[in-house]
Amino acid sequence: MxxxxxxxxxxxxxxxxxxxxxxxxxxxxxxxxxxxxxxxVLIFYHLMAVLVQYSHYYSLPYNSCRRTTRPFSPFKLSSPTRLDLSSSYNTPISHSSRSFELPRNRCHKVVFSEEESTVGSTSAATDTDVFRLTYLEGNSWLWEVGGATILVDPILVGNLDFGIPWLYDAAKKFLKNFQLSDLPQVDCLLITQSLDDHCHLKTLKPLSDSSPNLRVIATPNAKPLLDPLFSNVTYLEPGESSEFDARNGSKVGVKATAGPVLGPPWQRPENGYLINSPQGQLTLYYEPHCVYNKDFLEKERADIVITPVIKQLLPKFTLVSGQEDAIKLAKLLHAKYIVPMKNGDLDGKGFLASIIQSEGTVESFKELLAKELPDTQTLEPTPGVPLEISAP
Incomplete structure (x- = not known):
């Protein structure tokens, strides 16, 4: 029992x-x-984004844009692919009487020297070695250096939706009414990546209508999209350099670096950039995903690093890196200033917007930076307000 x-x-x-x-x-x-x-869903989203953008390319006449691009040669230090770069193509974008004038008394100033750095100083700086950085939200920037104005990855017409607004649709939070007509004269358009959040056709089409000969520096991945729009394009692969003339006669140097690979492993990476001030006293580094090639960058130096510091994550996939990766980037480039961008801080709608998660904050990044690089400063930009960094 x-x-x-x-x-x-x-x-x-x-x-x-x-x-x-x-x-x-x-x-x-x-x-x-x-x-x-x-x-x-992520794979579908990526394929849809690529198909939507390239459908524009294949819908154009054969001879206008179906040109064979060069095979990718990593970090090749040869001369870049150029279209016509004659002086007749230096016409800046036209602008209206409502041109973008930001009040000088709201401009945050930083004076940089090798010995010490002070925030808020108003010491005089040479005109050619001042970076004036205006954040336009998302991945968009307006930079002024050496008398030149550089427009970076602009999204100024409509929302960001990758052509699939039912799946993702994002609008700016602060500069809702800022338009192309509000821009000052632009000397160079800089494009880092070929997808819509960097190479935004809704913005680039009207921009090319008003200034088809605008100087453009871009990743070769964007060639099918840019060739039908602009006639003065320089495509830089990682390791290649170019320069353009500012209105005051000085020259601004641009060098491409390797960014993320948005596609199969054999695809050419997108671009980051190193921008040198005319006198060479300041160098700025920009890459909007905090993705970089360590072996390539270890030979470079940048006083100013513009990078995301807040991660954007999908399940099993990192859209945008940051936090400790941004710290490693700052160490690699011996940065003196980090300018954090919040490219995920948009009013987003749709299924994809609902599943994107953020990791970290600007404050948590500052804490990491204080431990790892106590002499490096974080300079938070306010959308629409210029941030000046000068070399005495």
């Missing part, structure tokens, strides 16, 4: 264990299926 009771308890225990095991396996399967579904 006692043995029968023991067997009964044992059988009951086995049944409970079996039930628990099945429940655990069911939960794991459910979680795996959810992750696989989200990953499939």
């Amino acid at each position: 006692q043995m029968s009771k023991v067997v009964s308890h044992s059988t009951e225990g086995n049944l409970l264990a079996e039930f628990a095991g099945r429940s655990s396996r069911a939960e794991k399967k459910k979680s795996t299926n959810l992750n696989n579904s989200l990953y499939s």
